[in-house]
Amino acid sequence: xxxxxxxxxxxxxxxxxxxxxxxSLVPSEADLALEFGCTRVTVNRAMQxxxxxxxxxxxxxxxxxxxxxxxxNAVFExxxxxxxxxxxxxxxxxxxxxxxxxxxxxxxxxxxxxSGEETLLHxxxxxxxxxxxxxxxxxxxxxxxxxxxxxxxxxxxxPNEWLLREIPYTNAEHVFRAARPEPKESDYLNLGEGExxxxxxRTTWLSDAAVTHVRLVHPADSFRLVTRDQHxxxx
Amino acid sequence: xxxxxxxxxxxxxxxxxxxxxxxSLVPSEADLALEFGCTRVTVNRAMQxxxxxxxxxxxxxxxxxxxxxxxxNAVFExxxxxxxxxxxxxxxxxxxxxxxxxxxxxxxxxxxxxSGEETLLHxxxxxxxxxxxxxxxxxxxxxxxxxxxxxxxxxxxxPNEWLLREIPYTNAEHVFRAARPEPKESDYLNLGEGExxxxxxRTTWLSDAAVTHVRLVHPADSFRLVTRDQHxxxx
DNA sequence: AAGTGGTCTAGACCACAGC
DNA sequence: CTGTGGTCTAGACCACTTT
Numbered sequence: 001x002x003x004x005x006x007x008x009x010x011x012x013x014x015x016x017x018x019x020x021x022x023x024s025l026v027p028s029e030a031d032l033a034l035e036f037g038c039t040r041v042t043v044n045r046a047m048q049x050x051x052x053x054x055x056x057x058x059x060x061x062x063x064x065x066x067x068x069x070x071x072x073n074a075v076f077e078x079x080x081x082x083x084x085x086x087x088x089x090x091x092x093x094x095x096x097x098x099x100x101x102x103x104x105x106x107x108x109x110x111x112x113x114x115s116g117e118e119t120l121l122h123x124x125x126x127x128x129x130x131x132x133x134x135x136x137x138x139x140x141x142x143x144x145x146x147x148x149x150x151x152x153x154x155x156x157x158x159p160n161e162w163l164l165r166e167i168p169y170t171n172a173e174h175v176f177r178a179a180r181p182e183p184k185e186s187d188y189l190n191l192g193e194g195e196x197x198x199x200x201x202r203t204t205w206l207s208d209a210a211v212t213h214v215r216l217v218h219p220a221d222s223f224r225l226v227t228r229d230q231h232x233x234x235x
Numbered sequence: 236x237x238x239x240x241x242x243x244x245x246x247x248x249x250x251x252x253x254x255x256x257x258x259s260l261v262p263s264e265a266d267l268a269l270e271f272g273c274t275r276v277t278v279n280r281a282m283q284x285x286x287x288x289x290x291x292x293x294x295x296x297x298x299x300x301x302x303x304x305x306x307x308n309a310v311f312e313x314x315x316x317x318x319x320x321x322x323x324x325x326x327x328x329x330x331x332x333x334x335x336x337x338x339x340x341x342x343x344x345x346x347x348x349x350s351g352e353e354t355l356l357h358x359x360x361x362x363x364x365x366x367x368x369x370x371x372x373x374x375x376x377x378x379x380x381x382x383x384x385x386x387x388x389x390x391x392x393x394p395n396e397w398l399l400r401e402i403p404y405t406n407a408e409h410v411f412r413a414a415r416p417e418p419k420e421s422d423y424l425n426l427g428e429g430e431x432x433x434x435x436x437r438t439t440w441l442s443d444a445a446v447t448h449v450r451l452v453h454p455a456d457s458f459r460l461v462t463r464d465q466h467x468x469x470x
Numbered sequence: 471a472a473g474t475g476g477t478c479t480a481g482a483c484c485a486c487a488g489c
Numbered sequence: 490c491t492g493t494g495g496t497c498t499a500g501a502c503c504a505c506t507t508t
Contacts, residue, residue: 003476003477003478004477004478005254022400028492028493028494029493030492030493035355038478038479039478039479039480039481040494041478041479041480041496042477042478042479044494044495044496045477047497048494052287058493058494058495059486059487059488059493059494060485060486060487060488060492060493060494060495061485061486061487061488061489061491061492061493061494062486062487062492062493062494063492063493063494064486064493064494069455073308073310073311073312073313074310074311074312074313074409075308075310076305076308076309076409077307077308077309078306078308078309079306079307080306080309099468146341150386157369164307168252169251169290170307172307172309172462173459173461173462173463174309174460175434175459175460175461176411176433176459176460176461177413177458177459177460178412178413178414178431178432178433178453178455179413179431179453180429180430180455194415194429195415196413196414196415196431196455197413198411198412199413206506207251208252218413219414220286220412220413220414221433223410223412223413224410224411224412225409225410225411226409226410226411227407227408228407228408230494235452238496238497239497263473263474263475264474264475265474273497273498274497274498274499275475275502276477276497276498276499277496277497279475279476279477280496282475283475283476293474293475293476294474294475294505294506294507295473295474295475295476295504295505295506295507296472296473296474296475296504296505296506296507296508297473297474297475297506297507298473298474298475299474299475299504310508323506348482408492
C-alpha cells in the first residue's frame with residue numbers, strides 16, 4: 001500500500017533528480033493516481049505538501065509545474081534566552097538594570113505603529129552566559145495590550161521569558177544587523193576595543209495590537225545565529 | 236458550508252484568544268466534527284495544518300494539546316542578490332575578481348563535510364548596489380556534485396545566480412555573524428574606519444552531497460536582514 | 471480494551487482558468 | 490466548454506498509547 005507520504009517522497013525524488021525539470025509540467029492528479037494505484041485524493045495530499053514547501057505551483061486547468069523561481073526559505077527558532085544558554089550546557093544569570101514607565105523615542109513608536117504619546121513600560125536588563133555578558137535586552141512593553149505587565153517586577157524573571165509565557169500568540173518582525181556598539185552598550189557587554197555587536201530588533205503583535213519592541217545586543221565575538229534547513233524532511 | 240480552512244481559522248482564533256490555553260487538551264476530532272456539522276476528515280485536515288505550523292501537538296489516544304513550548308519561528312527568504320537589489324529599485328552590477336581550482340582550507344572542507352583533499356572551484360566576486368559595494372561573494376563549488384560549473388566562466392553571471400537556477404533542490408545551513416572585516420574585505424567593500432561587517436555563511440547540499448559553501452560579506456552600515464512572520468496567515 | 475488520531479476509498483460537486 | 494485542481498462525505502480499517 002502506498003501512503004500519500006510515500007507518493008510525496010517519490011515525487012520529491014523526481015524533482016531532485018531532475019527527472020521533472022524546473023518549469024516543466026507534471027502529470028495530472030488523475031494520471032498519477034492511476035500510476036500509483038490509489039485515489040486522486042491521496043495524490044492530491046502528496047502534491048499539496050509539495051506545494052506547501054514551495055517546490056511546485058498548481059493552477060486549476062493549467063496543471064502543476066515544478067517551480068522555476070529558486071528562492072529558498074531559511075527558518076530559525078527564537079527561544080527564551082535562558083533556554084538557549086542552558087541548552088548548550090552554559091550557566092545562566094539574569095540582571096535587571098532598570099524598569100520605568102516612559103514615553104518611548106519616536107523610532108520605537110514608529111516600529112510599534114503607535115500614534116499617540118502613550119507611556120510604555122521600559123525594561124533594561126542583561127543576560128549572562130557562564131559569567132560573561134551575553135545579551136542586552138532593551139525592551140518596551142505596551143501597557144494597553146499587556147496591562148498585566150505593570151505588576152511584574154522583572155527582578156528575577158526576564159521580560160523575554162515572561163512575555164513568551166504570557167502572550168499566547170503573536171506575529172513578529174525581525175531586523176538583524178551588525179553595528180558599532182554605543183558607549184553604554186560597550187560598557188555593559190564588557191567589549192574589547194573595536195569589537196562590533198550583533199543586533200536583533202524584534203517587534204511583536206497580538207492581532208494588530210503592538211505588544212512589545214525589543215533591541216537585543218550581543219557581542220559579535222561570541223555570538224552567531226544558526227539555522228539548519230531541511231527542505232526534504234518536512235511532513 | 237464550512238471548509239477546513241474555515242475550521243482552521245476558527246480553531247486558530249480560539250488558541251490566539253486564550254480560549255484554549257497553552258498545554259490544555261482540545262476536543263477530539265469527533266467532537267469538533269459534531270460541533271461544525273462536518274466529517275471527521277475535514278476537522279482532521281484543519282488540525283493537521285495547525286500541527287504543521289507548530290501550534291498544537293497531537294498523539295493518538297492522548298489527544299491534541301496546545302503547545303507549551305515557547306519558541307517562535309522566524310522565516311527569511313534567500314533570493315538572488317540581483318533580485319534583492321533590483322526589487323528595491325536599485326541598480327545592480329556584478330564584478331568577477333577571481334576564478335580558480337584549488338584545494339579549500341580546512342575550515343571550508345569541514346563545513347562541507349569533505350574528507351579528501353579534492354580541488355574545488357573557487358570564485359571570488361563582488362556585487363554592487365547603486366554603484367557602491369554591497370556584498371563580497373567568496374564561494375567554493377564542488378566539481379563532483381556540480382561538474383557543469385567547470386565550464387562556467389562566471390564573468391557576467393554570478394555563481395549565486397547560476398547555482399540558484401541550475402540546482403533544483405538543496406538543504407542548507409546558515410550562520411549569521413557580526414565581525415570585524417579582514418583588511419582585504421575592508422578594501423573591496425570600501426569600508427569606513429572601524430565599520431564592522433555582517434557575515435552570512437551558507438553551505439548547501441543536494442541529497443547529502445555538498446554543493447557549495449559561500450561566505451557573503453556586507454558592510455554593516457548599509458545592510459540589514461528583515462523578516463516578517465505571520466503565524467496566522469499560513470495555509 | 472478502548473479511545474484517539476492517521477489514512478484510504480469511491481463518488482461527487484464545485485471553482486477556476488484556458489480554449 | 491472542458492480539463493484541472495480543491496474539497497466534502499460516509500464509511501472503513503489501521504496504528505498507536507494510555508488505561
